[in-house]
Amino acid sequence: MAATLCTMMKTRIDRILVVLLTLSFLSMIYHDYMDFDSSIVTRSWSVETATATESDAIFNFQYDNAFTNFSLPEWLENFIHNQSIATHNDIISDPNERFLVLSCHKYGGGLPEKCGGLTDRLRFLPYFIWIAHQTGRKLLIKYTKPYPLEEFFVPPDDGLDWRLPDEQLENYKKEWEYYGNRSEENYKSQRRMPWHVSIHEAPWNETRFIFVNNNLNKVGHLIQRLTGSQEKLMWPGLFRRMFKPSKALGGVIESLVKESGLVPGQYGAAHIRAMYPPGKRGFKGKLNTTKAFKDNIGDNAANCVVKAMPETSHIYVATDTSEILDYLLHESSTWASNRTMRASREKMALDAHTGPPAKIVARPDYNVSSLHFDESNFPGLSGKAPPQAYFQIFVDLWMLAHSKCISQGLGGFGHFASMLSGNHLSCRNRHRDYVLGVLDSCPSPSELKMMKRNVARF
16 A cells, blocks of 8 residues: 555656646746836847757657558658759759749748638648649748748658758748738739649749649648549548658647657547637637636537547547646546545545546647737737647647547647547547537537538438
8 A cells, every 4th residue: 555655746747847847848938027107018029048958869759650550642642752852052053943842931022911710721732743843843831921931830751841941942932022012902812713723824834933822722622533532531641751750849839749658550539629710711600718618518519539549558639628637637537647536526435446438638838828920929918929829739749640549629620630640530529519509419520420411400
């Protein structure tokens, strides 16, 4: 008994130390201060200590055989194989080479573009790769807003190198300056341009570097017709041939999985967007911010993960609402690991050996708000947030993408992550719907369609 208690105390102390170290690191990143002027509070970023120490350790939290397990259509495999890796110096300086560059930069000489979140920016990559393939161009990515994508993702070894180095600016300066200084009218029209048609027309067919903002070009319905392949089947292999975490981001992920014991493809996951705004994508519900409502969403989402994957011992939860994770980790009568608290809260006696159906796992900094990828800083803060302020987005995406099964709620982030997982068609259910609300039955996508048809009849 004493040995068991000692082991439990040591485990708890280790976890506390991990949390304290994480908070200490975050305090360095998010150091903000207040200047008082006539009772007006101004909060500003201080970023002198914001540079994360990059570990030289090998990043391990990925599938060893991803390239062979996640196949690609022949045309896409050939495109990736034929685009050089490691360096673009030779092809960028070659006047006969042409490029299609996905970008988020500026217009009007300094006004920031609207580019949407990470999912909005990446979702239609297959469409643009197909255009590059059809027109003999290389596909590159160059963001300046909020930061270069290389701060978060880099090309994997033997994958497609999509980087456009600043050191090669002289080779694309003319097109880059045009892009950053184009008029608001051109900026708006180009965001909606059907590039699979326009790229064959003047002046684009003669432009060496074409920079595009693809956020509003909603071409998902065209991808299968144009390429002959479904995007949901392309994404698992494409994602792993184009992206792996940067050293700084990879270090954060490795620390998380070391503490939690997660293994790629051996855990379930839930994406919960409790604060999804009314009016989007036909969402009929009102924004409910009560604790009881959030608690119910959390319990149901975790239940749905277990229904999709009964054997799972861990559930990774990504959410826009820290209160849900606080509840699941510390208060839920089903999921909280603190059995004494659960017993007193529910006024029920639990056997000492009874535990939750699966362990809830989240980022150690889940209570730190995630900064939207299209914003330069949190509301009320001046200046520009450091790159680490966006890490939560990429950590959650990577962790969801390497789960075996996902329970999906509202918003596109969880849907995109499910496509990346490779199990989008085989191990996914829904815990919440735009019209039907919280789904206690945890239906599969096909079951949900049938439910909505039945509702529509009445």
